[in-house]
Amino acid sequence: MALPLSILDLAHIGEGETAADSFAASVALAQRAEELGYRRIWYAEHHNMDSIASSATSVLIAHVAAHTRTIRLGAGGVMLPNHSPLTIAEQFGTLETLHPGRIDLGLGRAPGSDQQTMRALRRSPASADSFPQDVLELQGYLTGETRIPGVHATPGKGTDVPLYILGSSLFGAQLAAMLGLPYAFASHFAPAALEEAVAVYRQEFKPSAQLAEPYVIAALNVIAAETTEEAEEQFLDSKRLRVSRFLGRGRTFTTEEADMILDSPAGQQLVQMAKYSAVGNPAEVKAYVERFAEHARADELIVAFSAPDRKAWMRSAELLADVLISD
Secondary structure, eight states, X not given: OOSOEEEEOOOBOOTTOOHHHHHXXXXXHHHHHHHHTOOEEEEOOOOXXXXXXXXXXXXXXXXXXXXXXXXXXXXXXXXXXXXXXXXXXXXXXXXXXXXXXXXXXXXXXXXXXXXXXXHHTTOOTTGGGGHHHHXXXXXXXXXXXXXXXXXXXXXXXXXXXXEEEEESSHHHHHHHHHHTOOEEEOTTTXXXXXXXXXXXXXXXXXXXXXXXXXXXXXXXXXXXXXXXXXXXXXXXXXXXXHHHHHHSTTOOOOXXXXXXXXXSHHHHHHHHHTOSEEEESHHHHHHHHHHHHHHHTOSEEEEEEOOSSHHHHHHHHHHHHHHHXXX
């Protein structure tokens, strides 16, 4: 496959693990991905989630960058309404200064949290309304063409950290097209609008100083194993884990309880979130990923390895690279 292949590392904290374990695993994955030829790894901003360790996204990027040499690293994404554009410009300007040519900045407008946590972040419900203006303000700080007279990002000014608009709806597609920025669609958990959003983005795209032609990054889940049976078992385990994370409200379920919930309407909604999932042996996963790339009209794919077991998680990355990067 000619398309670049990248990774969305959800920085999950597994059962019996600590945040430190998650960080060590992220470093190990990045080092292996660098060896295997993946283009980039992104980390997402989430808050108040016991199972995700990437809340301080820029700090995690700095840590992984210090332990790798060439692979691109970035946010997929920073939830910009949670922050001032100047603060993000300074953080990512610092990262780019320390690791030149390796830093990406994906931007989203969701809270990355629940309503209570949104208030704890000092974010108002109306914060998302200024997202387009905030993106432009941030872009001005990074290019050195500030939109706030007399205010500059140091570090940041002139670093030209590339921006990406993240989305799962037509809003992000239209904004990315209007600003002439790359568009990354979160089809790994919000598959419904993928085709329409990509079509709108490509149709309405206007060239910019950063980008001459539309560029689509589409996300999907991958579980690759030596056999189909192993992969299917890991996929079922990952769906059971989603039940506890999204519907448990602090409690965990037995295998039997989780399976019953998966058969319920609420459980089926969770299953539908993982609609775009390549699951199987290497040949099966390769075939699915190639079909998905064509379906999504993607210029690049970013994969979330969803096997809950650490060894299986790393093995998925290796097997996928074997059939889609090394062939």
